[in-house]
Amino acid sequence: MYRIVQISDTHISRYGQFVEEMFDKAAKRINELDPAPDIVVHTGDLTDTGVLADYEFAIQKLKAIDPKVIVAPGNHDERNYGQSLFRELVGPLEYEFDSGRCMFFMMNSPEPDRDEGRLGRRRQTYLEERFKALPSNKVKVVAFHHHLIPVPHAGREMNVLEDAGDVLDLILSYDVDLVLMGHRHVRRVLRIGRTFLVNAGTVSSIRTRGRLGHSLNIIDIDEHGEVKVQELKLKE
Numbered sequence: 001m002y003r004i005v006q007i008s009d010t011h012i013s014r015y016g017q018f019v020e021e022m023f024d025k026a027a028k029r030i031n032e033l034d035p036a037p038d039i040v041v042h043t044g045d046l047t048d049t050g051v052l053a054d055y056e057f058a059i060q061k062l063k064a065i066d067p068k069v070i071v072a073p074g075n076h077d078e079r080n081y082g083q084s085l086f087r088e089l090v091g092p093l094e095y096e097f098d099s100g101r102c103m104f105f106m107m108n109s110p111e112p113d114r115d116e117g118r119l120g121r122r123r124q125t126y127l128e129e130r131f132k133a134l135p136s137n138k139v140k141v142v143a144f145h146h147h148l149i150p151v152p153h154a155g156r157e158m159n160v161l162e163d164a165g166d167v168l169d170l171i172l173s174y175d176v177d178l179v180l181m182g183h184r185h186v187r188r189v190l191r192i193g194r195t196f197l198v199n200a201g202t203v204s205s206i207r208t209r210g211r212l213g214h215s216l217n218i219i220d221i222d223e224h225g226e227v228k229v230q231e232l233k234l235k236e
């Protein structure tokens, strides 16, 4: 079995909307999971405002999580020229990570100082070429910040990926196993064909919605490639 933990929208900051005790609780719960996660995927808004103090604090906080953490940038991470700090302190804004069992495509959906996001033709073409080249037994995981389909309880829907129709078509055409997203602080899991579309709630932003609370996702992939997604609520 391969175990992925998805965390999202941590909004780490000294002064913003960060709830530090909730992040600490999440790190503890992740480290105590049995079996231990193979990897933790963060789907963006690592920081609240993208400034240097936020990034330095975030790097410090991430050290509390034992498994390897890979991060796709969120719109808050690219505020205030934060993308330069993301590159310097976190890693490339987009990249592939080959875990052996899974191929992770970490994509950069935000654009600096905009809340909206898109992948665009260049990334779509790139993904298509990569999907074609992968062996069929490789589990394909695509992660980006903006959501691909509308989520409930999110109010007026404004920030679905601008090219969601084309990206969804690409994802479904190549039977991508898993799409990991964040942004709206609402957890939702949908399955279309073979593909699981997993939207994460927020781990540690003060901006929860209604009584949805803080949560993270535990995703298990068995030896046949079957995917199971569970929610871990941080309140209980």
Ligand SMILES: [Fe+2]
Pocket (backbone or CB within 6 Å): 044, 045, 074, 075, 076, 145, 182, 183, 184
């Ligand atoms: Fe966001």
